[in-house]
Amino acid sequence: MNHSDLLRAADLIRAQAAARVGDTFRLHYHFMPPAHWMNDPNGLVYYQGYYHVFYQHNPFGPRWGSMHWGHARTKDFITWEHLPLALAPSEPYDAGGCFSGSAVAADGLLHLFYTGVRMEGDKLVQVQCRAISQDGVHFTKDPRNPLISSYPREGSADFRDPRVWRHGGAWYMAVGSGKNGRGKVLLYRSDNLSRWDYVGVAAESHGTQGAIWECPDLFPLGGKHVLLVSPVEREPRRVLCFVGEMDYAAGQFRKEAEGELDKGPDFYAAQTFFGSDRRILLAWMQSWEGEIPTQEQNWAGAFTLPRELSLDAAGRLRVAPVPELKQLRTGVVFSSEVDLEGWSGGLAICDLQSSGLEAILRVDMHQTTADEFGLLWRTSTGGEGLAAVSVSRAQGELYLDTTKARRGHRGRYVCKVDPRRGELEVRAFLDRSSIEVFGDGEAGSITARIYPDDPQLVLDMFARGGVLKASLELWELAP
Numbered sequence: 001m002n003h004s005d006l007l008r009a010a011d012l013i014r015a016q017a018a019a020r021v022g023d024t025f026r027l028h029y030h031f032m033p034p035a036h037w038m039n040d041p042n043g044l045v046y047y048q049g050y051y052h053v054f055y056q057h058n059p060f061g062p063r064w065g066s067m068h069w070g071h072a073r074t075k076d077f078i079t080w081e082h083l084p085l086a087l088a089p090s091e092p093y094d095a096g097g098c099f100s101g102s103a104v105a106a107d108g109l110l111h112l113f114y115t116g117v118r119m120e121g122d123k124l125v126q127v128q129c130r131a132i133s134q135d136g137v138h139f140t141k142d143p144r145n146p147l148i149s150s151y152p153r154e155g156s157a158d159f160r161d162p163r164v165w166r167h168g169g170a171w172y173m174a175v176g177s178g179k180n181g182r183g184k185v186l187l188y189r190s191d192n193l194s195r196w197d198y199v200g201v202a203a204e205s206h207g208t209q210g211a212i213w214e215c216p217d218l219f220p221l222g223g224k225h226v227l228l229v230s231p232v233e234r235e236p237r238r239v240l241c242f243v244g245e246m247d248y249a250a251g252q253f254r255k256e257a258e259g260e261l262d263k264g265p266d267f268y269a270a271q272t273f274f275g276s277d278r279r280i281l282l283a284w285m286q287s288w289e290g291e292i293p294t295q296e297q298n299w300a301g302a303f304t305l306p307r308e309l310s311l312d313a314a315g316r317l318r319v320a321p322v323p324e325l326k327q328l329r330t331g332v333v334f335s336s337e338v339d340l341e342g343w344s345g346g347l348a349i350c351d352l353q354s355s356g357l358e359a360i361l362r363v364d365m366h367q368t369t370a371d372e373f374g375l376l377w378r379t380s381t382g383g384e385g386l387a388a389v390s391v392s393r394a395q396g397e398l399y400l401d402t403t404k405a406r407r408g409h410r411g412r413y414v415c416k417v418d419p420r421r422g423e424l425e426v427r428a429f430l431d432r433s434s435i436e437v438f439g440d441g442e443a444g445s446i447t448a449r450i451y452p453d454d455p456q457l458v459l460d461m462f463a464r465g466g467v468l469k470a471s472l473e474l475w476e477l478a479p
């Protein structure tokens with residue numbers, strides 16, 4: 001079968017599978033495939049009025065397997081339109097799968113760059129390839145593939161996830177790799193998107209930042225450059241972000257600051273959109289480690305909420321959900337001033353059966369004397385805490401605590417907040433099987449999948465060691 005026949009067959013199999021997807025944990029307002037497995041976002045591109053998203057996808061089952069590229073588009077991040085699958089393994093050079101990559105629009109065409117993989121003996125051979133589309137829906141593989149057929153001396157057989165962008169009249173490609181225990185970003189340059197010259201190692205781990213760097217992304221932001229990589233063999237496995245300068249003459253990214261982009265266990269392979277005037281990011285909201293209860297229901301994986309990146313005056317990276325998400329708000333569940341010491345008792349019922357929830361806690365930090373305060377969601381049946389979002393004033397830290405959850409990752413995840421601010425805002429987005437927490441400090445977000453067996457959650461509030469003066473808003477979010 002040729003490429004388009006293979007795509008049609010896979011589309012058909014997936015459509016049949018969609019009828020057998022269980023709805024217990026299906027998300028209300030996050031993007032997920034109609035059925036079966038997905039991982040990384042791929043080829044994020046703003047093209048002809050739409051945000052196009054592609055994603056690593058096994059259309060044949062709820063586990064990682066034969067990697068295809070799924071495809072969808074949206075104008076507003078609220079309504080998503082699923083499109084036919086874009087890439088299937090069909091050629092000798094990608095017979096083992098079409099791995100992650102990126103997209104650019106040029107000369108009226110949409111170009112996808114991806115890693116073709118194939119087995120040679122017991123080795124997985126990884127090469128960089130391209131597919132092109134005129135209508136933005138149907139893609140033809142470049143007859144010159146693979147465009148890059150072997151890795152340079154500084155790299156290794158782990159050689160994947162091409163990220164292409166334009167700068168100063170030339171095209172650049174960052175490819176993830178690693179050697180001798182150090183993750184690396186390998187840089188290529190091209191004048192025409194088909195012939196690529198190796199430039200050198202643009203950035204590498206200093207030794208404790210992962211042995212392979214997957215899914216690199218490199219882009220200008222607020223007068224600086226930002227490099228994102230997803231490290232293999234680093235604990236915890238979190239997307240790393242570096243702020244610095246890109247020295248194109250030397251082909252090197254010069255790091256000035258570094259950190260983790262999100263502090264939660266279910267955030268990986270982040271990528272930003274090419275061609276949009278804002279820097280919007282999506283990541284895979286799941287992880288390679290741990291159980292995935294939705295597999296019992298014939299699906300796995302989703303995108304995080306779209307997040308807008310910016311740099312603050314001090315050059316620190318900030319992340320916030322895109323403003324479009326306010327359109328999801330369909331009703332107020334609770335809205336009140338809070339003056340609390342101790343436990344509130346059940347404050348509200350949050351029913352995740354038919355819609356999601358956004359909680360906004362605005363804390364008056366001048367009048368608040370509590371050492372630690374926050375919100376706790378528990379299932380009404382068991383009474384166990386499912387997820388707690390809290391702040392320690394003394395530590396200047398924001399926590400997501402899932403240590404009592406029955407399924408999914410259990411842990412206490414931490415990001416920094418600035419307790420000296422007059423007002424501190426914490427936003428938490430709950431969906432049927434996810435929670436995303438945003439502080440308004442630098443790069444403050446925590447993302448985790450949660451799997452409440454009962455969708456009715458009781459919300460309590462607490463303040464320890466003093467008073468909490470705040471306001472709390474709870475919004476129902478429907479797709």
Ligand code: FRU
Pocket residue numbers: 039040056067099100101115160161214215230268269
């Ligand atoms: C990251 C990753 C990529 C690879 C893809 C395969 O999650 O391992 O490096 O291209 O997944 O599905």
